[in-house]
Amino acid sequence: MENAFPVARELIESIFGLTVQALSTAEDYERFCRENMLHPVQQFFRAEDLRKLSDSMQEGDVVYIQDQFQIDFIIFCWDGQSVLLGPFCTHIFSRGDCMQLLKKLTLSAGLYDSLLSYRDRFPLMNFSSVFHITTSLIKLISDREYHFHTIDYASVSEGYVKSDETTIRQQYSQFICEHYSAEQQFMHSIQTGDSESALVQLQHLQRGFQSFKKLGTTLENERIAAAIVRTMVRIAAVRTGLPTLSIDMLSRANTIATKKAKTIDQIYAEKEKMVIAFCEEVKAHNEQGYSHLISSVIYYMEHEYDEGITVAQLAEEFHVSPNYLTSTFHRETGQTPTDYLRRIRTRQARRLLLTTNLSIQKVSEKIGIDDSNYFVKLFKKDYGMTPSQYRKQYKL
Structure with a gap:
């Protein structure tokens, strides 16, 4: 035994x-x-x-x-x-529970954050x-x-007072104020691209609301909660000037994933994934300093590189002329849209060469190039060797 x-x-x-x-x-x-x-x-x-x-x-x-x-x-x-x-x-332990317990034990309110983190x-x-x-x-x-x-x-401790109707109203008022403050901190974290802080605030928001209500939860309730968080994230992202296309694509991905989720934990995981993705995009956008048009074009290419993208198609998508798009893109990035797209594709191809056993033809198709010979030519231009040579030299 x-x-x-x-x-x-x-x-x-x-x-x-x-x-x-x-x-x-x-x-x-x-x-x-x-x-x-x-x-x-x-x-x-x-x-x-x-x-x-x-x-x-x-x-x-x-x-x-x-x-x-x-x-x-x-x-x-x-x-x-x-x-x-x-x-x-x-x-679950709410903010109101925490303050009431500290008061009951006649302990300092300074333990508030420590107690919440401790229980987590x-x-x-x-x-x-x-x-x-x-x-x-x-x-x-x-x-x-x-x-x-x-x-x-x-x-065992003395001093616990059962909440009457007046106390409950006061606690609810306090909860609303605290919840609003947490929402503002959460949105500020999104606007600064601070994913670590945003995730901490997201956990506080979820814990606080669920525990105050003292109710169980369902998949449908959590899908609604995810939609609320999604809206807050979108608003914060708009305030930073993140391109609408970027916002819509990230938001749509979370909407689809949330609908497909089979458990509450999956919904939580998708919310966290969305928050991280938005923070990364906001951070990159703030650091690059590109115009709204060029940021949108770059985001589109980085997420649709496996499609048959051309400059003409990009210009039509963003309602500008091909010449204007090319000249503006080159002025801000130092590259043409075609060169930028090529580097995105060959970078993705390099990842596939090192992490999969896909044939060169399949790798070419995965990055949106049907002609594998043309793909080999582009790859060699960027990395100085053919895809096969690169895989042989660097794949573990």
């Missing part, structure tokens, strides 16, 4: 993201508490108290604990050591799922009868 524990622990952590730890020495307890404690008020994360609890337990005891910050654990004794599942959280470290799981995982693990490693107990440190 002992050999089954490491395998079961690895499976639980891989599938559910739920940490499973065996604590036996004083160093184990110290390490666990040091890695997981945010504030001394968390009695369960004091190594001495955790050790005392463990020593007081007998084989067969299973204890569920929720600490002062509403962080959850399950602990049981097995083979002379304590097995601990967690930390995990059983519900742990998986969000319903209790019944964790209880089922625990009992399954116990059955696998032991044949003992187990008895379940609960310790709720969260209810």
Whole structure:
């Protein structure tokens, strides 16, 4: 049975993201508490108290604990050591929840951001799922009868006041103000092309709205939420002067992906992908300083290079004459549209040569050139060797 524990622990952590730890020495307890404690008020994360609890337990005891910050654990004794599942959280935590809890514990509001970030470290799981995982693990490693107990440190603190109607209205007003502020920060991050900051703000927006409502969610609700985020991103992108074509293509891609998504996690992932893509485009646009026309043409070529693009077609697409397009493009970029498109195509061809086993003809077709001999000529112009020679020399 002992050999089954490491395998079961690895499976639980891989599938559910739920940490499973065996604590036996004083160093184990110290390490666990040091890695997981945010504030001394968390009695369960004091190594001495955790050790005392463990020593007081007998084989067969299973204890569920929720600490002062509403962080959850399950602990049981097995083979002379304590097995601990967690930390995990059983519900989403809103900004209002955070402020109310800090007030309840008479702690400084300065812990606000730290507490929200702290809780984000742990998986969000319903209790019944964790209880089922625990009992399954116990059955696998032991044949003992187990008895379940609960310790709720969260209810020990004094000062909690049940919200009346007036308090709820005040909390809702505060939530709206905070949510609006978060939206503005999110849009500002898009406008500056800061994808890291934008993703952090996106997480705050999602968590805050869902947790305040205290409702479950559905695929349709999340598709609506994705459309709202998409609108905010589009508005922010317009403010930066990002070409309309770029905005429409990125937005359309997210709309299609969201409709095809089969799970809420997929919708979240597509939203994050869209935010990153917009930030990259905004950042590139701000750094290049090209005109609206040339930025749009470049974006079109970079995303439609596999089509039969000509200067005449580009001019028609953007409602200018071919001569005007060519002269303006050359003035701003130092290249003709044809040369710029060639370099896009050969760069993509180089990637395919190094990462796939496609034939030269197939690579040529993938980048929008039907004549493979012409493709070889263009590639050699940019890289000084044929596609076959390049693949042979550089492909691992």
